[in-house]
Amino acid sequence: MTDNTKAIKPELLAQYAKDFNADRANLVAANAAVSAGVLEAATDYKGQRALPRDFSIELKQGSITNQRHSGRCWMFASLNTLRYELMHKWGLDDFEFSETYLFFWDTMEKSNTYLENVLSTLDEPTDGRLFQEINYGPADDGGWWQMFADLVNKYGLVPKSAYPESANSKNSDAFKQYLNTKLREFAAELRDRHANGASVDDLRALKDQDMSTVYRICAISLGEPPAKFDFLARVSNDDKKNDETKDGKKAENDKPKTGKDERKQIREYGITPVEFYKKYVPVDVNDLATLCNVPMKDRPFNKRYRIRYTANVAEAGDMEFINVPLDVFKKAAVDQISAGHPIWFACDCTQFSLRTAGYFDCDSVRVDQLFGTDFTFDKAQGLEYGDSPSNHAMTLTGVNLDENGKPNRWKVENSWGKDNGADGYYVASDAWFDRFVTEIIIRKEYLDDATRALLATEPVELDPWQPLTKRSR
Template sequence: MVQSITPENIKQFKADFKAVPQSNTIKNSITNNGFLASSQNTDSKAAMDPVFSIDLTTGAVANQKQSGRCWMFAALNTMRHSLQAEFKIKDFELSQNYTNFWDKFEKSNYFYENVLKTADLPIGDRKVDFLMTTPQQDGGQWDMLCALIEKYGIVPKSVMPETYNSEKSSELNSVLNLKLRKDAVALRQLVADGVSATDIQVKKDAMLTEVYRMLTYALGAVPTEFDFEYRDDDKNYHIDRNLTPQTFYEKYVGWQLADYVSIINSPTDDKPYNHLYTVEMLGNVVGGREVRHLNLDIDTFKQLAIKQLQAGESVWFGSDVGQSSDRKLGIMDTEIYQQAEMLDMDLSISKGQRLDYGESLMTHAMVITGVDLVEGQPTKWKVENSWGDKVGTKGYFVMSDSWFDEFVYQIVINKRFLPENLQKVETDEQDKPTVLAPWDPMGALASR
């Protein structure tokens, strides 16, 4: 039976409001200051003192500015940490613009291929709608960055610096997505007309030629060979000539990317723990590394992060940064805002329910560079962000352990830290992960 709101209902609602103690005081505070400022808990500021028992030396933070490349910055930051230490280059950065160029180029081809795969589906089909909603964007995941490096290598930031369009990406995204949607119309029509696969490929190559030209206009020409020139922290001069992006990566970073695996904590009924998952239509490099996640319980999840930090290596992670977070103070804590207490309402919802009901998903990637252990248990974590040094403590944030439990969804761990039973799962299911729908929350792209 449909029940509308009646005048009698409104009268009762007003009476109920007046019956709440201090209702006018609470109303005045929220009206003038908003929910967050009115409910901010000063005790949280004291508890999130930025001192940690394990604190890696990582240097000055980077700044992604007005772009959604957090996942890229975070991944390159984890790689530059060891490079800075080994070669004594303080505050060195790898080129985020170089990987950005190839990411957008490869995402365009990935989009074209998915358009062709779904060309027989009607407009209005959920998969087609999913593709057309955002043909490409700045965001991504760890495995997508690995796919780019495995194919194209990386370069120092000095070799391919930032541009207006890399730092402020909305204009480029707008015009590129316009082109991709227009091309989708043409590709779907070619399939409908029964055009041969060979002729469709010729047309697609012409489209990619235009994408490459657009990206070069916006982001600059990608280097194929370069000299790496720098002074180390002892003021010694170095020059390394005739490097390629691949040889630079091999010599100066040298990570075996296949050793690093994505671990998720998704406590939902559709994803049993200790199994491997992938997401349909999620990726960037066609034929490249597939996005794969090993789902683990939160205690195992955190212990793996601690082991990697204890070994002196930082941890890439993905979370829902906007939840219970103060950007200016650099605090992420479930107690920083006490809205439920202020409103006298039960606003509790489990981590799994947040994922299932659209309340939360991964929005931002950062790097864990420290942890405070008390009697072997974590109480707070040090986080290197990529929003510049004007927020937090010179760009570093503090994350409470309770916030980690509720809003961290993904970490990247070297396989050597996995216990034997989990290494076996990762190996046994590598070629047959459970495939999740394109819109599954574990397919969210970090883009804040």
């Protein structure tokens, strides 16, 4: 029998329509939204004007990057932080690492870890919460900084010239769809053999055979990664411009040039990825810590957390975070940028965001005015109810400090190409930062003593579905 008490009553629908049409603001808003879309109709020019694109502290970065149709934002943001350090250490005008190189190895490692997780949960029901979490997107693209660090520690880095993009790195959907299907087939076979009495050693031997198929799928989709490569870069001549002798005459090195590029060269022949990382990147990826700001009652501040079943490199361990209050969180960010180092960060990039125009700001996206209703979630509620999880990683490359030395807007380097934002860069209001930024990666030297000490404490373990943060895409 139909329960009409649960239905939308016709007389109420009639009243809703009458009330809607009685308000001129609703009609104007509907015309704007239907014609231009919600975000265009909700854009507030006054909010945009309050966020000029100049910053008291600004870092000079290389050309904007583009992750295309893939979930590799966390890799791009990570590599953008390191390329800045490499460029300024070696005097290069521009540089880009190969994102595809790490994408290959991340896919291999996630596949291996997925199958190892299957082996560790052989007696879990397939419809149970734990196995459902493990089985969701076995080798999907998303990730965290610590995943990046674990890959770099094991496989090193290469320049983009040594391993360029492929069709399947720029658009990973089909590649990952069929790889994930194959991995789930492997999981089913492992579980079936376990049910029929196979030993763990026999199952792991089968897993090793399965990984040969994974390698083949990756190599066909992306091409094999280089074991060694040659490297050529030219050092900038900026420091030689306008040199003059004591007589006011131009220096000898400014004599008329031929068409030949005479800049100093950096050359390497047959260098390995690990050698390249250790020689040319002036940053140890292990000397950074993940801070999060999650103001939930059951996630107390000033504790270290570990999320189970979140590793990509199985032997490296699961992802860990230090949860700190907002003032500690922001001070670390300001201190690191002020010292001349960019910051990897994760956020919910969909909230109050103008993708094309390049703004992250609640005062620029007035959906409250458009719809005639306030949006009242705070940061804790947004995380608890899954409304604003971290879903994207980018790089902070600037901040504007007011007359009191407090941040009021942030410069954001994105990886969506130069046609989005202002030549690929966004501006975020400080209020938006407070509300929607949940993770930053900070050099340990810019942590206060109390926060640094937390790195040595025993972590609180969380299940993978418990709210704290999500893998960034």
